Amino acid sequence: MVSYVLNDGPRPVAKATRARVLAAIEELGYRPNLVARALRSTRSNTIGLVVPDSSEAFFAELVHAVERAAFAADSLVLLGNSGYSRAQEARYARTLASMQVGGVLLVRSEVGEPHTHPADLGVPVVYLNYRAPRGVDAPSVTLANRHGGRSAAEHLLEHGYRRIGCLTGTSRSGPVADRARGWADAMRAADRDASAVRRTGLDRPAAREEVKAWLRQKDRPDAVFAAADGLALDVLAAAQELGLRVPEDLAVVGFGATAPAAYSWPPLTTIGRSFDDFAQAAVTALQTVREKGSRQADQVLAVSLIPRRSCGCP
Known part of the structure; x- marks a missing residue:
């Protein structure tokens, strides 16, 4: 019954019953387990975001802009800092994917290590600020x-x-x-x-x-x-x-x-370019890949x- 009230279905709940359930939820301080829900449904309203260093001004502003765009789309962001390490970058991407996020925005590090792609993530991936490695079937959103x-x-x-x-x-x-x-x-x-x-x-x-x-x-x-x-x-x-x-x-x-x-x-x-424009394009691209399940065109945003x-x- 609690599940039917919180998820608005699949069966209707009487108005009086709904009121009693909501009152009990408030009194007990119940909070749904979003991770467990995601594991059952194989999807969640979360986005994984991996950046090289969120303390650096460019990436800090990009992170906040992605959070704003995701929140407007009824999603939340889980953040990982790769520390300019390809190995850590791939590990974060795999870990976030295993948590059944709705998709991963991957901001690559500009380092001299090989440009590998975290294989078989099982969730949509969009490369942000950096083109996808050659041969990788994932779209990118970059600046000109x-x-x-x-x-x-x-x-x-x-x-x-x-x-x-x-x-x-x-x-x-x-x-x-x-x-x-x-x-x-x-x-x-x-x-x-x-x-x-x-x-x-x-x-x-x-x-x-x-x-x-x-x-x-x-x-x-x-x-x-x-x-x-x-x-x-x-x-x-x-x-x-x-x-x-x-x-x-x-x-x-x-x-x-x-x-x-x-x-x-x-x-x-x-x-x-406006960070909000940049982030909105990335979040929208991730939603499109998730909904259509097909390869989307790369986007290059004009700068001034x-x-x-x-x-x-x-």
């Missing part, structure tokens, strides 16, 4: 990273900067790498040197020192496109430590459109420039 990198470089070129460097990660594939490729496309198209690239790892203090060493060089760039907002903020901090004025001595553009970019000093020019003072814009 290469186009965005090109737009950033073109904007700096329009300001008249000639020595434009690129600060990027160590991985040769993935969204950050694609942004660096877009920067190189624009530099070559403008007949400018596209060799001023600096690659940094995940150790932020070490990366900061590498940036400072780069900016101390006699032939340092007069502008930097950083392929992630976090890297761009490191450039701003390094410039301040070295006594370089931004943008007078060094212009800086980032990528990500994160909240910290708007509150840096000077405010950071960045490329990006957000001009601020760090590049020389008013």
Whole structure:
């Protein structure tokens, strides 16, 4: 009888009986076991989400946006942090799938490990921010990273900067790498040197020192496109430590459109897309795969420039 009241069926319950059951539930503090219910029904209103590091600004904002989109769709999110480890990423995906989540949103890490796919999860999977590995039958929702990198470089070129460097990660594939490729496309198209690239790892203090060493060089760039907002903020901090004025001595553009970019000093020019748009597209794609059970087309979301003072814009 309790099940019929909580699940609104499958058999009707008299109004007086329903009232008595609800009163008893309130008095006893009963809460349904959602995991057990999911195991019985082979589905649940939960979404598994795996990200590299939810404490990093870009992923933190993406997580919150996915939670908002899922909640609007009457779903909740179970989160796992892979710690930039492919093995941990796959383990979280398998564990979440075993809990009978309605699907998994997988945000891959940009590391140099093999691009494997957690096999036979048994639930719908959508790759978010990172294209699915080649040969994997799962859709992806990504940003127009290469186009965005090109737009950033073109904007700096329009300001008249000639020595434009690129600060990027160590991985040769993935969204950050694609942004660096877009920067190189624009530099070559403008007949400018596209060799001023600096690659940094995940150790932020070490990366900061590498940036400072780069900016101390006699032939340092007069502008930097950083392929992630976090890297761009490191450039701003390094410039301040070295006594370089931004943008007078060094212009800086980032990528990500994160909240910290708007509150840096000077405010950071960045490329990006609303996190809510990004998350909504991913949650909708997961629902579509779940309902239709067929391969869906990959989505590439357009990005735009957000001009601020760090590049020389008013």
